[in-house]
Amino acid sequence: MQRGFIHILILFCFISFTATGQPPSKVLRIGYGVSDSAVLLTGWKYHEGDNSFWANAAYNDDDWEDGKFETTDISDFIHTHTSVMGWFRLKFIVPASVRSKSWSLTYDMVGVSELYLNGQSIMTRGVLDKDPEKVKAESQVAKPFTITLSNDSVQVLAVRFILQKDIPYIKQIWSTNMIVSYIGSTDALIKLYDNTHHNFAFIICYFVTGVFFVLFILHICFYLYYPKIKYNFYYAIFTLLTCLAFILAPIMLEVTFIEPRMWLTFFYRFLVHIYYVFYLLTIYSFFNYNKRIVFKILLSLTVVSVPLIFYMKDIIVSNILLLLQLLYLLEAFRIVWSAQKAKREGTAMMLKGIVIYLILYLPGIYFLSVGADNVKTLEFASLLLLAGVVTNSVMMSMAFGLRIANTNVVLRQKLIEVETLSKEKQEILTQQNKILEQQVTIRTSELKHSLEHLQSTQSQLIQSEKMASLGELTAGIAHEIQNPLNFVNNFSEVNKELIDEMQQEMDKGNYIDAKEISNDIKDNEEKINHHGKRADAIVKGMLQHSRSSTGHKQPSDINSLCDEYLRLCYHGIVAKDKSFNATLKTDFDESLGNINIVPHDIGRVILNILTNAFYAVNEKQKAPHGLKGGEEYEPLVTVTTRRSGSPFGDGGKIEVSVKDNGNGIPQKVLNKIFQPFFTTKPTGQGTGLGLSLAYDIVKAHGGEIKVESKEGEGTEFIIQLPAV
Secondary structure, X not given: OHHHHHXXXXXXXXXXXXXXXXXXXXXXXOOOOOOOOOEEOOOOEEEEOOOHHHHOOOOOOOOOEEOOOOOOEHHHHHHHOOOOEEEEEEEEEOOHHHOOOEEEEEEEEOEEEEEEEOOEEEEEEOEOOOOHHHOEOEOXXXXXXXXXXXXXXXXXXXEEEEOOOOOOOOOOOOOOEOEEEEEEOHHHHHHHHHHHOOHHHHHHHHHHHHHHHHHHHHHHHHHHHOOOXXXXXXXXXXXXXXXHHHHHHHHHHHOOEHHHHHHHHHHHHHHHHHHHHHHHHHHHHHOOOOOOHHHHHHHHHHHHHOOHHHHOOHHHHHHHHHHHHXXXXXXXXXXXXXXXXXXXXXXXXXXXXXXXXXXHHHHHHHHHHHOOOOHHHHHHHHHHHHHHHHHHHHHHHHHHHHHHHHHHHHHHHHHHHHHHHHHHHHHHHHHHHHHHXXXXXXXXXXXXXXXXXXXXHHHHHHHHHHHHHHHHHHHHHHHHHHHHHHHHHHHHHHHHHHHHHHHHHHHHOOHHHHXXXXXXXXXXXXXXHHHHHHHHHHHHHHHHHHOOOOOXXXXXXXXXXXXXXXXXXXXXXXXXXXXXXXXXXXXXXXXOOEEEEOHHHHHHHHHHHHHHHHHHHHHHHHOHHHEEOOEEOOOEEEEEEEEEOOOOOOOOEEEEEEEEOOOOOOHHHHHHOOOOOOOOOOOOOOOOOHHHHHHHHHHHOOOEEEEEEEOOOEEEEEEEEEOO
């Protein structure tokens, strides 16, 4: 326990107290007639196992293990003794002058123990239970308690000892004696107990905890207010770890149960190893120092030293820790000294703090090493080290404050300069505003004139675009009408010549030839009539294309509309071509209900697409390759209705699909099929206005037409209409 507490002194305030394994300065054996001094009892024997008879004074323990257990380390004992249960016995001779009198006794063991005096149980430490899992061991010097020695010359102390299972008795933490006991006067033992529980140490711990907690709150607030200054963050972490270590020091010493005390001690040791890391990071960040190869080396050594808590002896770990702390301080001194030579701001105060710390650190360590058995010397050493660490930390905080203060002074000067400049600028701005207002007035007038000119130019451009579009439309119409008109004109001229020839033959009396000529004239007249009707169809199609619909939208059953026009279109084609036959397939979504459309217009769209579908399957059936794979081609036209999209929000869409298994549309012309006068049908069989008209009607309804086609497999037209 002494060595563990010395670590507290080394790290922070380095408070110390007298070891439980050491007697007072004046030690006497019982039998010398001095009754007011405590006596350290030595000569304990040990035997593994459990037998209550071993507590009796008459028991012969000559064959028991005889070792210096009062100086044997607990971790060494555990590694050499496998049993978790055993007995310690001690015989001591008492002179007649002190027999049958009351004395005080205190002892300490790391485990569960039952103390017997001359076969009588006088003290139990820890929690005993039949269930080994519920056994809880203690370790702390017991307060002195009164015992009465018998009238025998030989007295026997016996201890039934049990180790708590499954606890890693870490060597560095539990570097303490196996059994320590004192007997003597009450005053002497109370003095000894007070030395081991020195109130001075706890007062210092609480004081330093308060100092570092205030520093932590101060700098974490600075960081939260202005996060870009990282050194406030590092310094807040450094002070927080220091604060935790100081508050843990008295707490872990007051915890008597081994398991929680062990982990508290380990956490404390861990804080000891890492808090200087953030101390050095604070200095690096304060001076914006980036060449951190030394820091990386020190950090690596720190990380490597942490596991030594478990495996190395107390004195070795202490020396390593002292060396690491000294190296961190020397690196901090190097950085601050370099900044001082470069005349960096805030170095003087910080350099003074580090120098004071180093000046107090070295003699403090010296007095710790030479005064391990002297309370006053240890207290003096701890005060030196305490003064160093607190002074260094406070002066570092003051250096940060001076930088903030200087920054505020500079900012205040800048603010005054800005206010002065603002007044001058205000006058300049007033003059410039007047000039700008005049310029704005002039620019506004110019922009107004430019806008009028732009509007005039825009109107001219719109008119030019209209004339260009009209020209393109006129050219298309002229091109389409020109073909049937050429046929009409050509056949008219031919008929004129044929009539002249027929008249000549009739004058000659050659009525047979005249009759043949009249037959030719009749054929030509039929061709003239055909091409005239074709021109008429083109004109009517254009009229339908340019005429806006006068119909009104009304709720309509799209399924009934599709079925009606499917039957109408099919029977119309069969009436013209008796040989035509196709399979009709429908798949209507009965949940669609009514939608708002112009029934006549949408019917024209469906009729036009169905006509194209029947034409496509008819053409494929008539073609020589109507047979495919040894099976006869069967024309198929499928009409499907369904709802697509979300039914919420915009209500989704209603889709009408017309699919055929004809020859399909070539990909190179697929994007042209909705253009006016474009058709894939042979000349004379289509005007190229049907799909263009259908496209405009669907767009007017707020929908769209999509087409998917594969050559040789078929085509599918999808009409999408709003569901509401």
